[in-house]
Amino acid sequence: MASVEIRDLRKSFGPIETIHGVTIDVPDGEFVALVGPSGCGKSTILRLLAGLEEVTAGTISIGGRVINEVEPKHRDIAMVFQNYALYPHMTVAENMGFSMRLLKKSKEEIRREVGSAAEILGLTPYLGRYPKQLSGGQRQRVAMGRAIVRQPQVFLFDEPLSNLDAQLRVQMRAELKAIHNRLKVTTIYVTHDQVEAMTMADRIVVMKDGYVMQAGAPLDLYDQPANTFVARFVGSPSMNIFAADVSGGQVQFAGTDWCAAPADLAGAVQMGIRPEHFTIGEGGAVLAVENVDPTGSETLVQGQLGGVPATVLLRTRAAVRAGDLLPVAVRPELIHLFDAESGDTLPMNSEGL
Amino acid sequence: MTRNQRKATDFMIDVGLVLFGLLMLAPLLMLVANAFKSPAEMVAWPPTFIPANPTLDNFRSVLGETPLLLWIWNSLSFAIMSTIAIVLTSSIAGYVIAKFPFRSINVVFALFLATAIVPFEVYMIPLYFQVKDLGMLNTNQGLLIGYLVMSFGIFLIRQNVLASIPDELIEAARIDGAGELWIYWHIVLPLLRGPLAALAVLAFFQAWTSFAWPMIVATRRAAYTIEVGLALFSTGYTVDLGKLSAASACVLVPSVVAFVILRRNFVQGVASTGMKE
Numbered sequence: 001m002a003s004v005e006i007r008d009l010r011k012s013f014g015p016i017e018t019i020h021g022v023t024i025d026v027p028d029g030e031f032v033a034l035v036g037p038s039g040c041g042k043s044t045i046l047r048l049l050a051g052l053e054e055v056t057a058g059t060i061s062i063g064g065r066v067i068n069e070v071e072p073k074h075r076d077i078a079m080v081f082q083n084y085a086l087y088p089h090m091t092v093a094e095n096m097g098f099s100m101r102l103l104k105k106s107k108e109e110i111r112r113e114v115g116s117a118a119e120i121l122g123l124t125p126y127l128g129r130y131p132k133q134l135s136g137g138q139r140q141r142v143a144m145g146r147a148i149v150r151q152p153q154v155f156l157f158d159e160p161l162s163n164l165d166a167q168l169r170v171q172m173r174a175e176l177k178a179i180h181n182r183l184k185v186t187t188i189y190v191t192h193d194q195v196e197a198m199t200m201a202d203r204i205v206v207m208k209d210g211y212v213m214q215a216g217a218p219l220d221l222y223d224q225p226a227n228t229f230v231a232r233f234v235g236s237p238s239m240n241i242f243a244a245d246v247s248g249g250q251v252q253f254a255g256t257d258w259c260a261a262p263a264d265l266a267g268a269v270q271m272g273i274r275p276e277h278f279t280i281g282e283g284g285a286v287l288a289v290e291n292v293d294p295t296g297s298e299t300l301v302q303g304q305l306g307g308v309p310a311t312v313l314l315r316t317r318a319a320v321r322a323g324d325l326l327p328v329a330v331r332p333e334l335i336h337l338f339d340a341e342s343g344d345t346l347p348m349n350s351e352g353l
Numbered sequence: 354m355t356r357n358q359r360k361a362t363d364f365m366i367d368v369g370l371v372l373f374g375l376l377m378l379a380p381l382l383m384l385v386a387n388a389f390k391s392p393a394e395m396v397a398w399p400p401t402f403i404p405a406n407p408t409l410d411n412f413r414s415v416l417g418e419t420p421l422l423l424w425i426w427n428s429l430s431f432a433i434m435s436t437i438a439i440v441l442t443s444s445i446a447g448y449v450i451a452k453f454p455f456r457s458i459n460v461v462f463a464l465f466l467a468t469a470i471v472p473f474e475v476y477m478i479p480l481y482f483q484v485k486d487l488g489m490l491n492t493n494q495g496l497l498i499g500y501l502v503m504s505f506g507i508f509l510i511r512q513n514v515l516a517s518i519p520d521e522l523i524e525a526a527r528i529d530g531a532g533e534l535w536i537y538w539h540i541v542l543p544l545l546r547g548p549l550a551a552l553a554v555l556a557f558f559q560a561w562t563s564f565a566w567p568m569i570v571a572t573r574r575a576a577y578t579i580e581v582g583l584a585l586f587s588t589g590y591t592v593d594l595g596k597l598s599a600a601s602a603c604v605l606v607p608s609v610v611a612f613v614i615l616r617r618n619f620v621q622g623v624a625s626t627g628m629k630e
């Protein structure tokens with residue numbers, strides 16, 4: 001096991017730079033999720049880590065050793081691909097024992113290691129089958145097994161669950177987490193599904209267009225997003241962002257005072273409110289309800305707030321119907337303020353509220 | 354369409370196909386039959402399908418007077434070596450062109466394809482002089498020089514690699530510690546079994562039935578391939594149909610046997626080209 005340090009990493013394909021100076025620290029044994037929208041460079045970073053692409057600038061170290069120039073096979077990593085990359089002409093056992101066979105391990109030793117990995121993953125009955133005779137979830141497990149047998153310093157996962165159906169995805173999520181808890185191998189996990197990242201990772205790195213937007217523990221990202229991008233990206237349904245004004249020391253929007261503005265703030269500001277933080281209250285703002293989605297325990301209400309689309313998630317089974325005028329309020333300390341231009345979070349003087 | 358109508362249609366199609374098959378087969382069967390006939394019966398009218406007095410004279414004299422078995426051996430070793438060479442060169446070149454995309458590779462690939470446009474006969478004579486200067490006339494190596502590479506084979510393998518071997522498979526192997534040759538041998542080749550088998554059949558028969566090149570490279574009787582040898586039966590002032598038939602029948606046997614063995618691979622390889630998962 002080892003820590004991974006990525007320092008000011010840059011990658012260009014031809015003249016176009018796609019990774020613009022990324023720095024990520026992964027302590028030994030941690031499970032880090034790399035999230036971001038499609039095309040933001042998650043896979044590229046993983047491929048740079050694996051040595052499948054050449055680093056343009058910056059350094060990557062594993063266990064304190066700079067590995068920029070080290071060949072993939074000497075980096076001591078295992079990678080699980082989105083399409084599993086199982087060898088179609090090898091059985092499950094052969095697929096899993098592949099790396100050991102290359103290390104010229106004895107047949108006996110290979111069988112033992114493959115056997116114990118298969119045990120962990122519940123693959124023992126399928127060791128003699130070929131990949132095409134397996135279901136998607138089983139193939140996914142074989143790909144996992146191949147990585148486990150390798151006993152690497154670092155696991156790299158590139159959207160390993162995205163080809164599975166929703167139910168299986170939830171199940172595999174738990175299994176992966178359990179395996180990580182058991183083996184404690186440093187893991188870097190790429191996904192574009194923020195729920196997956198929130199539930200599995202010790203730490204999340206949010207990326208956009210080749211830049212790191214924010215890195216931190218899942219709940220820290222949720223509570224203190226660094227900017228509007230992270231605020232919208234983390235949490236489901238995503239945060240409402242309203243264009244508000246500061247006047248008389250108050251943040252005003254839709255004709256209502258929402259919270260006290262920090263000192264020396266004036267003019268336009270962006271105000272973020274999570275849908276689940278709204279309460280039905282006596283506040284001044286009124287939501288013109290357009291659509292109601294009851295999910296049983298919760299009620300998702302969509303409508304217009306001050307002429308702007310807004311989403312409200314009520315934790316109760318509320319008797320709300322389209323066309324209603326719903327008075328909504330938010331506790332001031334739950335409100336986020338962002339710079340109107342850059343979208344960066346503004347420091348709040350939340351004490352005493 | 355009712356079930357009965359469909360059955361009737363199927364039956365008619367079957368009958369048509371069987372008739373067509375017999376038509377295709379008739380000349381071959383006639384050839385084999387002729388090989389067992391006496392000279393008199395050979396020219397008799399109407400021709401008989403089953404020889405009245407089957408005789409082995411034709412075979413006896415062919416095998417006695419000409420080095421037929423040697424020629425078959427020449428052809429066989431030439432065809433087998435050419436097949437091995439073409440399978441190896443096509444799989445390596447096709448794989449490299451498909452999976453190692455540096456910029457100059459497309460130029461190389463275009464050049465490969467260009468050679469398919471130039472007929473072999475155009476550069477046969479210059480190639481002949483090279484073989485001659487190398488002192489390889491009348492040798493198997495000399496024959497092989499014209500049949501080591503097949504541009505269609507390179508193209509076929511490239512398309513198959515692109516369609517059926519994802520990059521991740523090769524990358525996974527690299528991460529797991531496999532060298533490039535190991536990947537080629539243990540992953541790429543096994544996955545290309547179908548198209549390579551089809552290519553092998555094509556390459557084998559291309560060499561087995563080649564005529565012009567062996568004709569000019571082999572100047573001594575003992576170095577002839579079977580095609581060249583057979584041609585000599587009819588180039589004299591007389592044509593000995595009986596002997597020619599017997600010799601041809603001998604030649605047919607390996608072809609038919611090879612085809613029966615490789616048929617399934619061939620059909621699968623051509624049909625499944627690029628259609629895997």
Ligand SMILES: Nc1ncnc2c1ncn2[C@@H]1O[C@H](COP(=O)(O)OP(=O)(O)OP(=O)(O)O)[C@@H](O)[C@H]1O
Nearest residue numbers: 013018036037038039040041042043044045191192
């Ligand atoms: N081999 C390449 N050549 C040129 N550009 C590339 C190459 N690989 C990736 N890119 C570019 O780099 C950027 C990041 O791609 P990457 O595959 O890392 O995105 P991603 O975050 O993994 O997206 P997704 O969630 O869709 O998988 C994209 O704009 C892509 O077009």
Ligand SMILES: [Mg+2]
Nearest residue numbers: 042043044158
């Ligand atoms: Mg990706």
